[in-house]
Amino acid sequence: MHIRKVPGPRTVQLPDVGFLSRGDLPPPTTKRWVAFRKAVVVKAVRFGLISLEEAWSLYDLTQDEYCSWQTAVARYSESALRATALKKYR
Numbered sequence: 306m307h308i309r310k311v312p313g314p315r316t317v318q319l320p321d322v323g324f325l326s327r328g329d330l331p332p333p334t335t336k337r338w339v340a341f342r343k344a345v346v347v348k349a350v351r352f353g354l355i356s357l358e359e360a361w362s363l364y365d366l367t368q369d370e371y372c373s374w375q376t377a378v379a380r381y382s383e384s385a386l387r388a389t390a391l392k393k394y395r
Contacts, residue, residue, distance in 0.1 A: 317352045325354055333363050340386035343374045350375075 316326040330349055331342040346364065349355045350371075355363070360371060377385035 313356070314354060317349075317354045319348065319352060325349060325352065327354065330355070331364070335364065340383060340388075343386045344378065344383040346371075347374050347378050 311327065316324050318324055325345070325348055329345060331345060335342060346360055350357050350360050357371070360366060361368065374386060
């Protein structure tokens with residue numbers, strides 16, 4: 306098995322005693338952003354697995370798009386990332 310060398314850590318420990326690795330990240334070709342995938346990207350940036358700029362470029366996100374995900378998680382939790390919950394959390 307070949308492990309590609311990447312800048313930065315391969316895994317980070319989360320506060321809930323879990324781990325998040327680069328293998329847990331959604332693929333860069335992701336077109337359908339469900340709440341779980343958004344939450345994983347926000348966690349990866351928050352805990353230092355990937356940088357903010359790397360997330361923007363890797364997933365072709367705008368700054369506003371990522372910031373809205375981050376704000377929703379910080380204010381209301383990951384459930385606010387659901388498309389059906391947008392009106393509830395505005």
